[in-house]
Structures are given as C-alpha cells and as structure tokens.
Amino acid sequence: MTSDRSEDRLRAWEHATAYPLTALSVLFIAVYAWPILDPEMHPLWRHLCEATDLAIWALFCIEYLIRMSLARDRRRFIRSHWFDLAVLVLPVLRPLRALRLLNALRVINRHAVAWTRGRLAxxxxxxxxxxxxxxxxxxxxxxxxxxxxxxxxxxxxxxxxxxxxxxxxxxxxxxxxxxxxxxxxxxxxxxxxxxxxxxxxxxxxxxxxxxxxxxxxxxxxxxxxxxxxxxxxxxxxxxxxxxxxxxxxxxx
CATH class of the missing domain: 1.10.287.70 (Helix Hairpins)
Known part of the structure; x- marks a missing residue:
C-alpha cells in the first residue's frame, strides 16, 4: 500500500512539474545560447546569463532529488535513471560542460513524448x-x-x-x-x-x-x-x- 502511494506521488509530481520544467529547459537553452551567439555581449548581461544558467541547473538537481525521494525503491530509481544523474553531475568538469544542454534536452524529450503521442513523425x-x-x-x-x-x-x-x-x-x-x-x-x-x-x-x-x-x-x-x-x-x-x-x- 505504501509503495503504491509512493508511485502515485511520483507520478503526480512529474505531471505537476511537466510544464514548468519544460519552460525552464527552454530558458536554459536561451541563456546558454545568448552569450555564444553574441560574443561582444556586455559583461553584466553575460554574468546574468551565467547566474541564470547555474540557478536552473541547481533546480534540475533539486527536482531529481525530489523524484528520488518519492520513488518506492531509491536504489532502483538511481539505476534506472543513471543518465539523468550523469548529465547533472558530469558538467561540473570543464571539458564536459556542454552536457548541461543534454539535461535540458532530456527534460524536453521526457514530456514531448507524451504531448506528441500519436504524432511520432x-x-x-x-x-x-x-x-x-x-x-x-x-x-x-x-x-x-x-x-x-x-x-x-x-x-x-x-x-x-x-x-x-x-x-x-x-x-x-x-x-x-x-x-x-x-x-x-x-x-x-x-x-x-x-x-x-x-x-x-x-x-x-x-x-x-x-x-x-x-x-x-x-x-x-x-x-x-x-x-x-x-x-x-x-x-x-x-x-x-x-x-x-x-x-x-x-x-x-
């Protein structure tokens, strides 16, 4: 009974955060892209983009921890969501910084599959x-x-x-x-x-x-x-x- 409640809470959480996380992912890509596309950007705006980038990345980490806490079997959750964990942890290393984009794509993909159901093409x-x-x-x-x-x-x-x-x-x-x-x-x-x-x-x-x-x-x-x-x-x-x-x- 407890396990069923845990799964229900996890599904409810994922359903409730679908649109906010997708919006954050789009914003993440935007603040990542802006300094790249405009190398002459004012330093103040560049620092603002970097701060927003880090803040959204932190929110993604918190969201992962919440989903893990709601899961019935946390070890199994980590094993089945190892890729999610990898793209959250590995971008700490400078050569793997581009993996931050994979996290945004992962979130968009997770919800786009449901939204485009029946329209695979x-x-x-x-x-x-x-x-x-x-x-x-x-x-x-x-x-x-x-x-x-x-x-x-x-x-x-x-x-x-x-x-x-x-x-x-x-x-x-x-x-x-x-x-x-x-x-x-x-x-x-x-x-x-x-x-x-x-x-x-x-x-x-x-x-x-x-x-x-x-x-x-x-x-x-x-x-x-x-x-x-x-x-x-x-x-x-x-x-x-x-x-x-x-x-x-x-x-x-």
Missing part, C-alpha cells in the same frame, strides 16, 4: 531540428577561439551539425578540441536513429502519394465500399418503412 522531426540547433551551439562554444579550429561562427557550426547528423561528412569543417569532438560523438549517436526515421517517413509518404496518383480513376477503396453499403442499407430501411405504412394505412 512530428516528434521526431522537431527533435532532430532541436538537436541540430543545440549541437551547433555546443560545438561553437567549444571551438571558438581555438587557433586551429575552422568552426568560428554559428552558420558554420550549423552546417557542420547538419553534415554530421546526416552522416554526409564532407570534412570541410571538423572540431579540434576535446569538447567539440565529444559533442560530435553525441550528435552521431543520437542523430542516427532520428535521421533514419525521418528519411524513412518521408520516403513512405512519397510512395503513398505516388500510389494514390497512379490508382485508376473509379477504383473504390474499402472505405468507399463500406460507405456505399451503409447508404444502401439506410435506403432499404426507408423503403421497407414506407411499404409497411402503405399496407397498414386505411384507404381514404
């Missing part, structure tokens, strides 16, 4: 675009200022991210720093499935449209036949009802 396409945008930010932060790096602007970083996630790999742009290469590895692993599903869905959509266009005119589908049968039955019922009224009504 919409979810995958949106997730792919978001990953490309975020990976571009992360690799630009890591590479900008490095003397041997050729990724020094956000458009160049986006081009690199698109080439990497689609496995094209022209080789004209590539990361030189350890942080940048770690972003590349994460993008390769996380993007393969998303891009495969997106291209497969697009190919399936094109094939369906071609099949519809090539279908001979006048060929009825099952839905058309079913609709026609329903109309026929309805007409038969009306005719039968009219006949019965004709037989029962007395002559004038």
């Amino acid at each position: 919409v979810y995958v396409i949106a997730a792919t675009i978001l990953i490309v945008l975020v990976a571009g930010l992360a690799v630009l932060e890591a590479e900008r200022g490095h003397p041997d790096s050729n990724i020094q602007s956000y458009p160049a970083a986006l081009w690199w991210a698109v080439c990497t996630i689609t496995t094209v790999g022209y080789g004209d742009l590539y990361p030189e720093t350890l942080e940048g290469r770690m972003v590349a590895v994460a993008l390769m692993i996380g993007g393969l499935g998303l891009i495969g599903f997106t291209t497969g869905s697009l190919a399936s959509w094109i094939v369906d449209r071609i099949s519809d266009a090539e279908r001979p005119a006048g060929t009825a589908t099952r839905a058309d036949v079913a609709l026609l049968l329903r109309e026929i039955r309805k007409l038969q019922a009306e005719v039968s009802d009219l006949k019965s009224r004709t037989h029962t009504d007395p002559d004038p």
Whole structure:
C-alpha cells in the first residue's frame, strides 16, 4: 500500500512539474545560447546569463532529488535513471560542460513524448531540428577561439551539425578540441536513429502519394465500399418503412 502511494506521488509530481520544467529547459537553452551567439555581449548581461544558467541547473538537481525521494525503491530509481544523474553531475568538469544542454534536452524529450503521442513523425522531426540547433551551439562554444579550429561562427557550426547528423561528412569543417569532438560523438549517436526515421517517413509518404496518383480513376477503396453499403442499407430501411405504412394505412 505504501509503495503504491509512493508511485502515485511520483507520478503526480512529474505531471505537476511537466510544464514548468519544460519552460525552464527552454530558458536554459536561451541563456546558454545568448552569450555564444553574441560574443561582444556586455559583461553584466553575460554574468546574468551565467547566474541564470547555474540557478536552473541547481533546480534540475533539486527536482531529481525530489523524484528520488518519492520513488518506492531509491536504489532502483538511481539505476534506472543513471543518465539523468550523469548529465547533472558530469558538467561540473570543464571539458564536459556542454552536457548541461543534454539535461535540458532530456527534460524536453521526457514530456514531448507524451504531448506528441500519436504524432511520432512530428516528434521526431522537431527533435532532430532541436538537436541540430543545440549541437551547433555546443560545438561553437567549444571551438571558438581555438587557433586551429575552422568552426568560428554559428552558420558554420550549423552546417557542420547538419553534415554530421546526416552522416554526409564532407570534412570541410571538423572540431579540434576535446569538447567539440565529444559533442560530435553525441550528435552521431543520437542523430542516427532520428535521421533514419525521418528519411524513412518521408520516403513512405512519397510512395503513398505516388500510389494514390497512379490508382485508376473509379477504383473504390474499402472505405468507399463500406460507405456505399451503409447508404444502401439506410435506403432499404426507408423503403421497407414506407411499404409497411402503405399496407397498414386505411384507404381514404
């Protein structure tokens, strides 16, 4: 009975924090991106973004601890949510600072799956675009200022991210720093499935449209036949009802 109450409280907490955490994740990405996209930003605004970044990260840590305290089996919770814990703890190390973005993506993904239920293609396409945008930010932060790096602007970083996630790999742009290469590895692993599903869905959509266009005119589908049968039955019922009224009504 106690375990059921714990699970109910955990689900209630996750449901109640879905929208606030998603909003915090979007804000987290915004304050992370602003100093990267505007390197000439006033120091006051830069410090404000860094403080907001750390505050939201701390809130994510607190939220994880609350979920762990509400779980029925805390050890099992840690084992099943090891990735959540890793992306909260590892960004303390300077080379792994870009993992902070993974935490924001994790929160958005956790709730986007439920919100886009039944619309898998919409979810995958949106997730792919978001990953490309975020990976571009992360690799630009890591590479900008490095003397041997050729990724020094956000458009160049986006081009690199698109080439990497689609496995094209022209080789004209590539990361030189350890942080940048770690972003590349994460993008390769996380993007393969998303891009495969997106291209497969697009190919399936094109094939369906071609099949519809090539279908001979006048060929009825099952839905058309079913609709026609329903109309026929309805007409038969009306005719039968009219006949019965004709037989029962007395002559004038």
